[in-house]
Amino acid sequence: MDDLIAELAGVLGEANVLVSEQDQAPFITDWLGKYRGAARAVVRPGSTADVAAVMRICARHKAPVVPQGGNTSMSGGATPDASGQAIILSLTRLNSIRNIDAVGNTITVDAGVVLAKVQQAAGAAGRFFPLSLGAEGSCTIGGNLAANAGGVAVLRYGTMRELTLGLEVVLADGRVWDGLTALRKDNTGYALRDLFIGSEGTLGVITGAVLKLFARPHARASAFVAVRDAAAALALLATVRDRCGDRLTAFEFMTGECLALILRHIGDARLPLAATPPAAVLIELSDQDDEPELRERLEAALAEGIEAGLVLDAAIAQDGTQAKAFWRIREGVSEALVREGKAAKHDVSMPVSAMAEFVAVADAAVRRVAPGVRPIVFGHLGDGNLHYNLLPAEGQDPAAFAAIAPELTRIVHDEIGRRRGSISAEHGIGQLRVDEMPLRKAPLELELMHQLKHLLDPAGLLNPGKLMPAATKN
Ligand code: FAD
Ligand code: MLT
Ligand code: ZN
Numbered sequence: 001m002d003d004l005i006a007e008l009a010g011v012l013g014e015a016n017v018l019v020s021e022q023d024q025a026p027f028i029t030d031w032l033g034k035y036r037g038a039a040r041a042v043v044r045p046g047s048t049a050d051v052a053a054v055m056r057i058c059a060r061h062k063a064p065v066v067p068q069g070g071n072t073s074m075s076g077g078a079t080p081d082a083s084g085q086a087i088i089l090s091l092t093r094l095n096s097i098r099n100i101d102a103v104g105n106t107i108t109v110d111a112g113v114v115l116a117k118v119q120q121a122a123g124a125a126g127r128f129f130p131l132s133l134g135a136e137g138s139c140t141i142g143g144n145l146a147a148n149a150g151g152v153a154v155l156r157y158g159t160m161r162e163l164t165l166g167l168e169v170v171l172a173d174g175r176v177w178d179g180l181t182a183l184r185k186d187n188t189g190y191a192l193r194d195l196f197i198g199s200e201g202t203l204g205v206i207t208g209a210v211l212k213l214f215a216r217p218h219a220r221a222s223a224f225v226a227v228r229d230a231a232a233a234l235a236l237l238a239t240v241r242d243r244c245g246d247r248l249t250a251f252e253f254m255t256g257e258c259l260a261l262i263l264r265h266i267g268d269a270r271l272p273l274a275a276t277p278p279a280a281v282l283i284e285l286s287d288q289d290d291e292p293e294l295r296e297r298l299e300a301a302l303a304e305g306i307e308a309g310l311v312l313d314a315a316i317a318q319d320g321t322q323a324k325a326f327w328r329i330r331e332g333v334s335e336a337l338v339r340e341g342k343a344a345k346h347d348v349s350m351p352v353s354a355m356a357e358f359v360a361v362a363d364a365a366v367r368r369v370a371p372g373v374r375p376i377v378f379g380h381l382g383d384g385n386l387h388y389n390l391l392p393a394e395g396q397d398p399a400a401f402a403a404i405a406p407e408l409t410r411i412v413h414d415e416i417g418r419r420r421g422s423i424s425a426e427h428g429i430g431q432l433r434v435d436e437m438p439l440r441k442a443p444l445e446l447e448l449m450h451q452l453k454h455l456l457d458p459a460g461l462l463n464p465g466k467l468m469p470a471a472t473k474n
Pocket of ligand 1: 031066067068069070071072073074077078091111132133134135138139140141142143144145146147148149150151152200201202204205206207334335426427430463466
């Protein structure tokens with residue numbers, strides 16, 4: 001056992017320092033199966049003090065550290081490179097809910113708590129924690145913070161940055177920043193908290209957080225609505241917003257090709273419409289109102305949509321079970337894509353009004369280079385966030401598609417650039433997009449980011465190869 005491993009085992013106990021390939025297997029590949037790395041060890045600290053000790057030891061040994069939560073990153077952010085030098089620091093043992101303040105509407109948690117557990121704990125206290133995404137059964141609050149997760153309720157509640165009041169962070173040298181305030185207003189200096197949120201493990205290891213809680217909605221109304229295309233969906237979004245205001249909680253768009261893929265791969269997905277439409281939106285309202293009143297509001301908005309020729313067909317959930325069945329369709333998409341095979345995935349955002357035109361232009365542009373390519377498009381329309389995925393032509397050799405995929409990504413991202421959009425709306429940069437950063441970010445932005453990175457991690461040990469491209473020699 002080398003000195004570093006021996007020192008780590010001395011602090012954490014041998015059972016929490018995994019060195020065999022077998023023990024490391026679940027930690028060294030990403031959820032999509034796109035990246036496979038290697039680790040000198042996987043360590044599982046059980047407290048903030050343990051994390052601080054690990055960081056001090058790794059700093060002394062100049063060992064790179066890859067923080068990891070639920071390992072559900074879609075940009076390879078939690079997977080080490082293949083050098084075998086890195087220590088994977090798994091936060092999963094830091095999984096206590098430290099405090100719930102139902103009067104102050106806050107919950108204080110360890111970073112390794114799984115998102116679903118925070119949702120349940122909030123519900124049990126008569127409150128609501130709104131972050132919701134397909135990986136909520138395994139992603140952790142620390143990963144949600146480090147990736148500034150979005151999900152399906154951003155429309156009403158914002159991303160993780162808007163849901164967070166305080167943070168506890170262990171720095172690269174082992175010092176602990178206790179920023180665990182529950183204050184809604186605190187104007188005493190730079191917004192350090194917001195700097196660490198979205199930093200993807202490259203500026204510090206998040207070990208705790210104070211999150212906002214909300215009133216638990218008593219009523220929900222959900223509809224699965226067939227529309228002609230993204231343009232009709234956007235017009236319907238405006239109608240629903242006019243009629244329902246901030247009762248609108250989710251507005252999830254899917255193309256007909258996306259629906260067909262889900263129905264092909266997800267056995268228990270049942271389409272509540274007469275036929276697979278050209279496109280569809282899943283709409284959810286929630287509020288303190290009584291349910292029939294809320295449903296009437298949704299019905300009135302849809303009637304207006306039908307009147308305006310926007311809505312082709314619609315099913316309104318009569319109970320929670322039916323609403324769940326609607327969501328089973330939407331949440332099946334990631335699984336369906338993985339089962340269909342390697343897609344060129346794009347998680348892009350742009351001004352909401354530009355989305356319909358973007359889809360039409362991008363579809364035509366990629367088809368010029370790859371005639372049979374299959375766009376599978378879905379996403380959080382109200383946030384201007386589309387998941388624009390490309391599958392090979394039916395029967396196309398995956399290797400041939402992989403060879404043209406970088407060109408397809410360049411085309412898609414160039415169209416995003418023309419609309420002053422972003423090449424990563426919610427999944428982060430990770431290792432997937434790191435090489436594109438010099439192409440897509442202004443030199444001054446990159447320079448400031450490098451200076452911040454150098455300030456907080458001068459030895460470059462935190463999550464190397466992720467988010468930050470190699471410093472451009474100036
Ligand atoms: P990990 O994957 O373990 O790590 C993610 C990043 O954060 C890595 O860079 C890692 O180094 C860093 N990190 C992890 N923990 C810490 C910590 N404590 N301190 C510092 N850095 C840390 N994302 C969305 O935004 N919206 C969605 O709708 C969405 N849907 C998804 C659906 C599915 C089926 C899947 C598989 C993923 C989805 N994701 C989505 C992506 C992913 O779930 C989120 O990015 C999530 O926030 C990652 O959490 P995690 O705990 O798995 O983090
Ligand atoms: C989603 O919205 O389902 C996620 O971001 C996952 C994905 O893009 O596949
Ligand atoms: Zn998403």
